[in-house]
Amino acid sequence: MVLANMSLSGAEVLKGMGRMLYIANPAETSFPDMESLPEPYLAQAAPLFLGSWPWSGSFYWQKGEKIRLNDGLFSVAHGLIMSLMEAFVSGLMFSGYLYIYNNHCLYALPWDWTITWLAAAVSIDFCYYWVHRAAHEVNVLWAAHQVHHSSEDYNLTTALRQSAFQTFGAWPFYLPMAFFIPPSHAIVHKELNLLYQFWIHTEVVKSIGPLEYVLNTASHHRVHHGANQYCLDKNYAGVLIIWDRMFGTFEAERADVDIVYGLVDQPQFWNPVKHQIYYYGKVVEKARSMSNWTDFFSAFIKGPGWFPGTERLGDISFVPENPVREKYDPPVSPLLHLYTVTHFLLSFLAIDTTVKTIKLMSPTTSLLLILYNLWGLTSIGLLYENSPWAWPCEIIRRTSTLIIINQIAVAFLYQLICCRPCLQSLLALPPFCSSTS
Numbered sequence: 381m382v383l384a385n386m387s388l389s390g391a392e393v394l395k396g397m398g399r400m401l402y403i404a405n406p407a408e409t410s411f412p413d414m415e416s417l418p419e420p421y422l423a424q425a426a427p428l429f430l431g432s433w434p435w436s437g438s439f440y441w442q443k444g445e446k447i448r449l450n451d452g453l454f455s456v457a458h459g460l461i462m463s464l465m466e467a468f469v470s471g472l473m474f475s476g477y478l479y480i481y482n483n484h485c486l487y488a489l490p491w492d493w494t495i496t497w498l499a500a501a502v503s504i505d506f507c508y509y510w511v512h513r514a515a516h517e518v519n520v521l522w523a524a525h526q527v528h529h530s531s532e533d534y535n536l537t538t539a540l541r542q543s544a545f546q547t548f549g550a551w552p553f554y555l556p557m558a559f560f561i562p563p564s565h566a567i568v569h570k571e572l573n574l575l576y577q578f579w580i581h582t583e584v585v586k587s588i589g590p591l592e593y594v595l596n597t598a599s600h601h602r603v604h605h606g607a608n609q610y611c612l613d614k615n616y617a618g619v620l621i622i623w624d625r626m627f628g629t630f631e632a633e634r635a636d637v638d639i640v641y642g643l644v645d646q647p648q649f650w651n652p653v654k655h656q657i658y659y660y661g662k663v664v665e666k667a668r669s670m671s672n673w674t675d676f677f678s679a680f681i682k683g684p685g686w687f688p689g690t691e692r693l694g695d696i697s698f699v700p701e702n703p704v705r706e707k708y709d710p711p712v713s714p715l716l717h718l719y720t721v722t723h724f725l726l727s728f729l730a731i732d733t734t735v736k737t738i739k740l741m742s743p744t745t746s747l748l749l750i751l752y753n754l755w756g757l758t759s760i761g762l763l764y765e766n767s768p769w770a771w772p773c774e775i776i777r778r779t780s781t782l783i784i785i786n787q788i789a790v791a792f793l794y795q796l797i798c799c800r801p802c803l804q805s806l807l808a809l810p811p812f813c814s815s816t817s
Contacts, residue, residue: 396421396428402576402619406497409572411564413491421571429540429578436536439584448709449717450650450764452537453724457652457757458527459540460731464750466547467735473551477566480558491562500565501619503557504573508618511553513629516613517693519666520680521549523659530655532642532707534605539581544656573618577601596621599633606639607646609699613683640703648708651761653754710766720760727756 398404399421411417418424433452440447481488489496515525524543531538557566577596579585585598592599596617604615614631617624624630633639647655667679675688685694734749741749759777762770 392424393428396425399572400425400428400575400578402501402572404572406494407492409568410492410497411568413562414564414567417564417567421568421575425575425578429536432536432579436582436584440535448533448707449721450709450712451531451533451707452535453720454650454652454655454761454764455531455537455539455541456728457724457760458544458656459542460728461544461652461656461754461757462542463735464731464753465544467738468746468750469547470739473547474563474567476551476555477558478563480555481561481563484559486559488562489560489565491564496562496565500557500561500569501572503561504554504566504569505617505619506623507554507557508573509616509623509627511550512616512618513627514553515546515549516616517683518549518681519663519684519686520660521546522684523663524549526643526659526684527655529605530643530647531605532640532646534581534583534602534639534641536578536581538605539578576619581605592621594620594622600624600630602639603631603633605641607642607644607699607703608637608640609696609701610634610637611639612644612696612699613693637702640705642707644699646705646708649761650708650764651758653758654761710764712764712766716763720763723756724760727753727760730756 395404399409437447489499512525515521524546527543527546528538528541531541554566554570580596580598580601582598583602587599588595588597591597596615596619600615600617600621603611605611610631614629615621615624616629621630647658649655663680667676670676670679670688678686678688683693685696686692687694731753734746734753738746738749755777759770759774762773
């Protein structure tokens, strides 16, 4: 899916760049039904994602700042894990929306009206605000969303660092739209909304002037990603910052404070699969430490910082206004980067192929392939952690890969040999055969 879009015409590039700024022609991005939808805009944008990273990296290089390959790789790794999950549960999360629209729609807005396009854009963004706010203010939802906030760098790769499980907690917030908005519009604008959020993950853009009052920008989103006290639980917007201004969650970036990115309690490991799930264990551990059932359930539904005796979102007074900490960055050999990047690219290709072909496989085969791909990403994480299990795990993985490839080759040759008599008999037929009466 990604590789198929690596060659784009000039017009396609301009349209793709426009969509990343939510600049699109309603007539070209409105569709009568689900079957008419084009290839997902997120997949079409892959070349633009990849092409923007060197530009972003040059900014840090000119400033003399270190570009951390490990952090960037694992931001992309989390995005790949999310894509595997979405491919595996494809259509399942959207089935509720389709059911409501097909059976309980109050008024179906015409798909080809410009006002429908605009209503869908505003509705998706409004719902996203509450999805995002809930992901910060409900502990069990934060267990998924914390993945996105775990990068201690803030650049375009951070936008791809996503949770594989957040979709399970997000979909109910969009269901009210199904009473009016056609499903095709909901899907298109969900993608456009996410594409817009890619470019705001940067320190390159400082301000866009008066538009800062209306739009979510890089400045506003830097605050959102900060671990400083003044940054916590602020600026949840997707495209329009007006929701934060309306609901009291807006905070402007401060020139007198350097933002420290990452989590307040920053995990000290690179293993991407562990990072996707470890916080769920912390939620359960917190709940089990409570002395009564009310507090037990509160540990799941109140804020991540909540403890008995504090407000619903907890007490953030202990969080420093100017955190001072070293980024997690265990030293590794430069040769390791060469090895890991090579195998990461192979994993990237394997996952891209899996996502493209998963609908042609049985559920069992799909699950096994997903687990194999996760194994590869985990192994790379262990190598960057200098874990004693890293190389044994990698050797077993590579040996298993060679065995699997060998078995596939043997099976292919066996089928070829078994079919040889059939092929010979077919080749022996005259070019034209006619029956006699």
